Amino acid sequence: MAQINFGGVDETVITRDEFPLEKALEYLKDETIAVIGYGVQGPGQALNMRDNGFNVIVGQRSGTPSWDRAIRDGWVEGETLFSLEEAAERGTIICNLLSDAGQIALWPMLKSKLTPGKTLYFSHGFGITFNEQTGIIPPADVDVILVAPKGSGTSLRRLFVAGGGLNSSFAVFQDASGQAWEKAIAMGIGVGSGYLFETDFKKEVYSDLTGERGVLMGALAGIIEAQYQVLRQRGHSPSEAFNETVEELTQSLVPLVGENGMDWMFANCSVTAQRGALDWKGKFREATLPVLNELYDSVASGEEARRTIERGTTPNYRAELDAELKEVRESELWATGATVRQLRSKAAEKVEA
Numbered sequence: 486m487a488q489i490n491f492g493g494v495d496e497t498v499i500t501r502d503e504f505p506l507e508k509a510l511e512y513l514k515d516e517t518i519a520v521i522g523y524g525v526q527g528p529g530q531a532l533n534m535r536d537n538g539f540n541v542i543v544g545q546r547s548g549t550p551s552w553d554r555a556i557r558d559g560w561v562e563g564e565t566l567f568s569l570e571e572a573a574e575r576g577t578i579i580c581n582l583l584s585d586a587g588q589i590a591l592w593p594m595l596k597s598k599l600t601p602g603k604t605l606y607f608s609h610g611f612g613i614t615f616n617e618q619t620g621i622i623p624p625a626d627v628d629v630i631l632v633a634p635k636g637s638g639t640s641l642r643r644l645f646v647a648g649g650g651l652n653s654s655f656a657v658f659q660d661a662s663g664q665a666w667e668k669a670i671a672m673g674i675g676v677g678s679g680y681l682f683e684t685d686f687k688k689e690v691y692s693d694l695t696g697e698r699g700v701l702m703g704a705l706a707g708i709i710e711a712q713y714q715v716l717r718q719r720g721h722s723p724s725e726a727f728n729e730t731v732e733e734l735t736q737s738l739v740p741l742v743g744e745n746g747m748d749w750m751f752a753n754c755s756v757t758a759q760r761g762a763l764d765w766k767g768k769f770r771e772a773t774l775p776v777l778n779e780l781y782d783s784v785a786s787g788e789e790a791r792r793t794i795e796r797g798t799t800p801n802y803r804a805e806l807d808a809e810l811k812e813v814r815e816s817e818l819w820a821t822g823a824t825v826r827q828l829r830s831k832a833a834e835k836v837e838a
């Protein structure tokens with residue numbers, strides 16, 4: 486464990502220096518790790534653990550694109566690739582990487598496979614935290630742990646292949662064996678985490694739901710729509726409104742903020758932009774604080790979980806979602822975005838040629 490100072494606050498983090506891969510392999514050498522669900526996280530985690538030398542099997546319903554992908558990724562039916570039930574039966578660490586709705590639907594089956602001494606692993610605190618709504622209440626004689634990579638399974642895999650790692654949080658909900666903490670860390674190292682920071686199931690899901698509804702996606706999409714609307718209503722062309730709202734953000738600023746921080750960004754733009762950004766950011770912060778507090782309350786009360794479960798389990802959810810996404814795609818803002826992307830790739834082709 487390393488004590489690291491984050492902006493003046495000490496936190497404990499774990500890296501491969503403190504918990505090397507060899508230690509993780511030794512720790513889990515007698516375990517069969519069953520990755521249940523081969524959607525987005527499933528492939529990233531399962532492939533990284535397999536390449537790291539762990540004993541991994543995959544459970545996935547057959548006759549689906551995810552099953553075909555598992556075959557393409559080198560999992561062998563009857564040896565390392567099984568039905569969900571059989572993989573859960575064979576696994577001693579059961580990694581529940583089904584979608585949140587799938588976790589609810591398949592909980593009775595999974596629970597029946599959780600014999601004493603096994604470990605139940607999650608990458609999200611949703612099912613356990615909102616157990617009044619999900620019904621996911623594990624038996625008392627199993628360890629219940631979490632490793633939540635802070636990004637998509639695709640990034641987890643890409644970074645691993647490139648020699649890096651995605652940061653993950655880890656948590657222990659139930660420690661039946663007395664070794665759940667080490668198991669969680671060993672799994673975190675196994676799936677290819679950069680550094681690991683400790684959380685609990687509730688904090689993990691509260692921050693995750695707030696983040697995706699807030700700055701990461703919901704707030705971002707909303708503020709983009711608002712600014713585009715203002716510029717268009719004030720007589721600016723779609724090209725101009727889109728470039729000043731989205732294109733500069735995604736193509737230029739965000740990668741630079743990621744590399745160098747916000748102060749660097751402010752320091753490396755014109756005085757006009759500096760003054761504009763520094764003078765206006767407080768106003769935006771104050772305007773959005775009430776909305777973000779309302780959002781957090783809605784997450785903490787279980788309302789967001791209730792709505793997610795209700796919408797996600799309606800039989801025509803896919804069709805409803807497609808209609809919502811079509812509306813976004815065909816809006817002037819995002820239709821302009823599609824044209825800008827085409828022009829961008831044409832320009833790139835020219836440069837390459």
Ligand SMILES: NC(=O)c1ccc[n+]([C@@H]2O[C@H](COP(=O)([O-])OP(=O)(O)OC[C@H]3O[C@@H](n4cnc5c(N)ncnc54)[C@H](OP(=O)(O)O)[C@@H]3O)[C@@H](O)[C@H]2O)c1
Binds near residue numbers: 523525526545638
């Ligand atoms: N995606 C991320 O960026 C991310 C990041 C960190 C943590 N997580 C967490 O990781 C877990 C998995 O997420 P994910 O994004 O990988 O999910 P996903 O892509 O939606 O994968 C879902 C998996 O569940 C299966 N599934 C869903 N409903 C099912 C049902 N009724 N019966 C049988 N199988 C069913 C799917 O099978 P089919 O393919 O056959 O439908 C697929 O294998 C979640 O807890 C999520 O919160 C995700």
